[in-house]
Amino acid sequence: MxxxxxxxxxxxxxxxxxxxxxxxxxxxxxxxxxxxxxxxGAGFLAGALVCDACGVPLPGQDAGPVHCDDCLRRPRAWSRGRAALPYRGTGRQLALALKHADRTDLARPLGRWLATAARPLLLDGQVLVPVPLHWTRLLRRRHNQALLLAAEAGRHLGLPVLPDALLRRRATSSLGHGGREARAQALAGAIAPHPRRGAALAGRPVLLVDDVMTSGATLVACAAAAHAAGASDVRVLVLARALLEP
Structure with missing residues (x-):
């Protein structure tokens, strides 16, 4: 009944x-x-040829792990990475709506797509850690889009989410229009393990979650903080991957 x-x-x-x-x-x-x-228009990347380190789509149909020229020139601070969508067309539209238009309802489908993209990255004992926002930005935006995505992806994957393992100690200006070096400089020392909750990362593999990866500067800072907390392995998972920069 x-x-x-x-x-x-x-x-x-x-x-x-x-x-x-x-x-x-x-x-x-x-x-x-x-x-x-x-x-x-979404161009889902699951099953496509992508860089094994940063998730950017690559031409060709080679089998096995491959790396883009950017990652070969500048090895990443993490071991592997994936994205659900390229940051263009539908992927860009949805990422911006989640981040700036209060479309928190989008976390449900986007988190499911993230979980699919995460399959090659999974390890025993892994935890999901969203990229943190500074409290002032969180107050203005009212939600952390990375946490929304991590919570939904974690639900599909059956993995725990540690929302406060990393801490953004100071606010940083928008990184969308700066060059690679400017972004790295802006984030220097901005992200660290939480004084108490960061200890939960010790000895565990970590899967960092964010909405968009451009240069990767934010994820580099988060990966360094996770390693400082004692993480045994760090991998990254993003909703959308921007095309390679020169």
């Missing part, structure tokens, strides 16, 4: 509020999904 009532309520809700594309609002067949054009 309860199951039948739930089914009826679900049908009524869908009749009143039909499923819509999370990107453009067009009607779809299922909830929390994409319409055909937005799906094609």
């Amino acid at each position: 309860a199951r039948a009532a739930s089914t009826s309520l679900g049908a009524l809700r869908r009749a009143v509020y039909p499923p819509a594309c999370v990107a453009c609002g067009e009607f779809t067949d299922s909830e929390f999904g994409l319409c055909g054009p937005c799906w094609r």
Whole structure:
């Protein structure tokens, strides 16, 4: 009886509020999904050839781990990395909506896509750690998009999330338009293990979670902090990966 009532309520809700594309609002067949054009514009990276270190899409169909030229020139502070989407088209639209338009509802589908992208990175005993926000920015934005993504991905993966293991000790200016060196300089000393909760990372593999990776400067700072806390391995998982910079 309860199951039948739930089914009826679900049908009524869908009749009143039909499923819509999370990107453009067009009607779809299922909830929390994409319409055909937005799906094609997303360019999902699961199963594609990507750099094993930073997740950027690469041309070709080579088998086995490969690295982009950028990661060969500048080895990363983490061991492996993946992204769910390229930071363009649908991926860029959704990342910006989650971050700046209060579309916290997007965490549900985006976290599911992140969990799919994370499969090659999983290790026994792994914990998910979102990139931290400074408290002043969190006060203005009212949510940490990295934490929303990590919580939903962790639910799908069955992995614990440690939201306060890392601490952003000082506010930093927006890193979106600075060069690689400027971004690294802005983040120097800004992120550290939490004085108490950071100890939970000791001896454990860590999967850092963020919304967008551009130069990787923020993730470098987080990886350094996780290693300082004693993490046995650090890997990175992002919703969207920007194209390589010169």
